[in-house]
Amino acid sequence: MAAQAEEALQSLLRAHFRGSALCHHSLSSLLQNIAAVKDLASARMVHALIVSSNLQSISLLGDHLIRVFAACGTLVEACLAFSQNSDRSTYTWQAIMSSHVAHEEYEVTLALYQDMHLDGIMPNKFIYPCVLQACSGACILEQGRLLHDHIQKSAADSVLVVCNTLLDMYIKCNSVKDASKVFDNMHHKDVVSWGSMMSGYSQHGDGHAALDLFNKMQGEGITPNRVAFLCALRACADTHALIEGRLLHEQIIRLHFEADVLVANTLIDMYAKCGSLEDARNVLRGLRTRIVSSWNAMMGGYTQYGAVEPALGLFSTMQRDGTTPDTVTYACVLTACGSKGDLEQGMSLHEHITCTGLESNEFVGNSLIDMYAKCGGLDEARNIFDNLPRKNSVSWGAIFAGYAQHNCGVQAFELLWKMLQKGIDPDEIALSCILKACSCFTGSYWGNVMHSYVVSRGLENDLIVGNTLVDMYAKLGSLVDARGVFNRLASPNVVSWGAILAGYSQHDQGESAVEFFRKMLAKKVKPDDAVYCCVIKACGSSGLLEQGRWVHEQVCRSGIPSDVAVGNALIEMYVKCDFLEDARKVFDTMRLCDVVSWNLLLAAYAQDGQALAVLKLFEKMQRGGTEPNQVTFLVLLQVCGSSGALQQVRQLHTLIYECGLGSDLVLSNSLIDTYGKCGTIEDSSKVFDGMPDRDEVSWGAIIAGYTQNGKYRHALQSFDAMQRSGIKPNSLIYTNILSACSRSGRIKEGRKYFRSMKDFSVMPTVEHFNCMIDLLGRAGLVTGAKELLESMPISPNALGWTSLLNSCKAYAETDIGEDCHDHCVVADRENLGANVLMPIVSEEIDNGEVEVVVGLQSSLCKESTAPWREINSQVEDLLLAVKYILELR
Numbered sequence: 001m002a003a004q005a006e007e008a009l010q011s012l013l014r015a016h017f018r019g020s021a022l023c024h025h026s027l028s029s030l031l032q033n034i035a036a037v038k039d040l041a042s043a044r045m046v047h048a049l050i051v052s053s054n055l056q057s058i059s060l061l062g063d064h065l066i067r068v069f070a071a072c073g074t075l076v077e078a079c080l081a082f083s084q085n086s087d088r089s090t091y092t093w094q095a096i097m098s099s100h101v102a103h104e105e106y107e108v109t110l111a112l113y114q115d116m117h118l119d120g121i122m123p124n125k126f127i128y129p130c131v132l133q134a135c136s137g138a139c140i141l142e143q144g145r146l147l148h149d150h151i152q153k154s155a156a157d158s159v160l161v162v163c164n165t166l167l168d169m170y171i172k173c174n175s176v177k178d179a180s181k182v183f184d185n186m187h188h189k190d191v192v193s194w195g196s197m198m199s200g201y202s203q204h205g206d207g208h209a210a211l212d213l214f215n216k217m218q219g220e221g222i223t224p225n226r227v228a229f230l231c232a233l234r235a236c237a238d239t240h241a242l243i244e245g246r247l248l249h250e251q252i253i254r255l256h257f258e259a260d261v262l263v264a265n266t267l268i269d270m271y272a273k274c275g276s277l278e279d280a281r282n283v284l285r286g287l288r289t290r291i292v293s294s295w296n297a298m299m300g301g302y303t304q305y306g307a308v309e310p311a312l313g314l315f316s317t318m319q320r321d322g323t324t325p326d327t328v329t330y331a332c333v334l335t336a337c338g339s340k341g342d343l344e345q346g347m348s349l350h351e352h353i354t355c356t357g358l359e360s361n362e363f364v365g366n367s368l369i370d371m372y373a374k375c376g377g378l379d380e381a382r383n384i385f386d387n388l389p390r391k392n393s394v395s396w397g398a399i400f401a402g403y404a405q406h407n408c409g410v411q412a413f414e415l416l417w418k419m420l421q422k423g424i425d426p427d428e429i430a431l432s433c434i435l436k437a438c439s440c441f442t443g444s445y446w447g448n449v450m451h452s453y454v455v456s457r458g459l460e461n462d463l464i465v466g467n468t469l470v471d472m473y474a475k476l477g478s479l480v481d482a483r484g485v486f487n488r489l490a491s492p493n494v495v496s497w498g499a500i501l502a503g504y505s506q507h508d509q510g511e512s513a514v515e516f517f518r519k520m521l522a523k524k525v526k527p528d529d530a531v532y533c534c535v536i537k538a539c540g541s542s543g544l545l546e547q548g549r550w551v552h553e554q555v556c557r558s559g560i561p562s563d564v565a566v567g568n569a570l571i572e573m574y575v576k577c578d579f580l581e582d583a584r585k586v587f588d589t590m591r592l593c594d595v596v597s598w599n600l601l602l603a604a605y606a607q608d609g610q611a612l613a614v615l616k617l618f619e620k621m622q623r624g625g626t627e628p629n630q631v632t633f634l635v636l637l638q639v640c641g642s643s644g645a646l647q648q649v650r651q652l653h654t655l656i657y658e659c660g661l662g663s664d665l666v667l668s669n670s671l672i673d674t675y676g677k678c679g680t681i682e683d684s685s686k687v688f689d690g691m692p693d694r695d696e697v698s699w700g701a702i703i704a705g706y707t708q709n710g711k712y713r714h715a716l717q718s719f720d721a722m723q724r725s726g727i728k729p730n731s732l733i734y735t736n737i738l739s740a741c742s743r744s745g746r747i748k749e750g751r752k753y754f755r756s757m758k759d760f761s762v763m764p765t766v767e768h769f770n771c772m773i774d775l776l777g778r779a780g781l782v783t784g785a786k787e788l789l790e791s792m793p794i795s796p797n798a799l800g801w802t803s804l805l806n807s808c809k810a811y812a813e814t815d816i817g818e819d820c821h822d823h824c825v826v827a828d829r830e831n832l833g834a835n836v837l838m839p840i841v842s843e844e845i846d847n848g849e850v851e852v853v854v855g856l857q858s859s860l861c862k863e864s865t866a867p868w869r870e871i872n873s874q875v876e877d878l879l880l881a882v883k884y885i886l887e888l889r
Helices: 002-017 024-037 040-052 059-071 075-084 090-102 106-118 127-138 141-153 160-172 176-185 191-203 207-219 226-239 242-254 261-273 277-286 292-304 308-320 327-340 343-356 362-374 378-387 393-405 409-421 428-438 445-456 463-475 479-488 494-506 510-522 529-541 545-558 564-576 580-589 595-607 611-623 630-643 646-658 665-677 681-689 696-708 712-724 731-744 747-760 766-778 782-790 798-810 814-827 832-842 847-863 868-888
Strands: none
Touching (some): 024 059, 040 075, 059 090, 090 106, 090 127, 106 127, 127 160, 141 160, 160 176, 207 226, 292 308, 327 343, 343 362, 362 378, 393 409, 409 428, 428 445, 428 463, 494 529, 529 545, 564 580, 564 595, 580 595, 595 611, 595 630, 611 630, 630 665, 646 665, 681 696, 696 731, 712 731, 747 766, 766 798, 782 798
């Protein structure tokens, strides 16, 4: 094409120099060829030929000159050609207007439309699309509606291309309602019409309507094109419609669109958002040529679904495949590092980015700030922020968000002050982050200060800022203020309602949450999954089972029952309301379950004492391919420790290492505790000795294990070693070490440790005093134990008196024993042990007195608030004990 244009131009030049008249048809054809190859130099030469030949008044040549200059990127010369054209036709105006639209000069386009009217030229089916595109580009809805009126009056609304452009204009101006009216009134629709309307529904969050439209289109015999498939796939992603997405995938393969990069990338995104990451990965594997955007789509899917390790692994695979990462790639991987809190990996990636010279790129720089902020590296985040050559609203928002996330309200306000000193007013995003930072302060003073600033800027009614204000007051517990801001919002959206509901949920106001949710439904506001989660959690926290069931019904009607977050909230709600069977039903009906879903149900069974059910459910979890996390193992270890299932504990220990959690501090502490409860303190010791780092929980667990398993000397040695390592003992550790002294009869050490509590600012509790009473009592120092009990700065409980009563029995201290018995009865009306022990202490029991003890059953049960079965069981156990003692006598 370029060679042909060059040859034609040379031919015209030779003719011109010979003095031959130029043919305007030849010039017209040449200009079209030059426009195709965008050869500005040739265009200027032809323009000079036209002017020198006095042909600029020919409308056709003027039209082509406008188009060729616009195509070559010089709008000024296009306007010059337009001004030189004295015989302007409709096509001339269409050429200059379309040129301005192509260069995003929308306001000028609309002004030209007015000039055209003044020039007496009536618009046609080619002019209207240009002007409509200008309205959509500038997002001027009212101008678009006026133009729509002109179109209807000129009967151009029957022209398909005009109707399709009208649809596009209304959608881009965020008026799906107007677009829907145009679509419904169209007598003829092509695949572009259907695709535009589907795109409108999809872009504005109504994925279900987009999918319905896709099915209707096929019902009318129209074959989907690339755009239609893209819209339908995005709708499936938004609605988590995995089954429909797979059916679309089959159609895409049948119609040979699977090799299209954008379609493949959208398929990957759809599968990822629907939770089917394996399907997404298969699409990527099936691509003959993987470009960077394909890798990015898969990494984005992993990151969005929280699959951080696969995202980082894919990044390595991509590099081995020879694909050079771009800014989007780095942003995805940095997001993965931030989500995982993997500062080390993030820093390594930062070094790589520095070598590529992309550190100063706004997009990558903002991602680095976000990663460091999420990983707690606020100093490094601030350093990158300060060194960015250009800071946009995302940069400010990222650093403010980091301060808000880590409760650094003071730093957020210091940065705001510097921002204002530079004459920069925070935009809505930055203001929202600063308002979130206000939530970390005690009280609402700083929140009120920022609220006043927002009002002074006239931004209280801005939806983003207004919603954050509502959220801030709700988190601070100022729900009246939150409702006040909410009521002043001109058009509260689902986020506004959700912020109030989150406040009610956070502060355990379940009744208020349900009432507010009913108002939301009455206002025809469609709840999203976040709203459902809030109101469901509020019901669970307040134990509102019936209201929770009603909300569950609303969820089922809404078509979101398969959403993971909502499903998890329902499981948790039913568990808190003690309806484990209903929680299991919700779990079984969920199409997608994440590790949180499994953990919730595992913890529920564990809390209910169903150890076997926990282990069976865990087996099912493993078969399903869900990888356990820290919480999973903590629940399982707790269950195995309580039931003494040593074999299962060892299997779990192996699995913890296989999952890469062998160095996890919390799990190591739990393993020490569990092995101790299973009686294998040697295994506890191995875990403890192999830990690279230990905290007070680690030392407490090993000391408790030694104490429980009779290794009292080891417990005391560990206590001393802990102090040498710089770890201060806490209240629980003192309970265990005093218990070890008590059981081993170490009076001197026990007194020393008890006195040392004040050195570490540990306030003695009733448990510590009970240990000392038991220590003195076991050693026969009954009088000393009684004096300590009576001189306690806090009220002793029944356990302390019962412990002393046992010592009285052992050392035949009848007088003190009788006094202990009286205190036991006062301290705990249900302490049946004291009532049975007292006759044994006084050694006056005989066979006849067994009847007296039996009589206790009726009298105690009348006075007790404990359930009948519990009391009856206690009495029966005590009677058996009494009979056993009598037999020994």
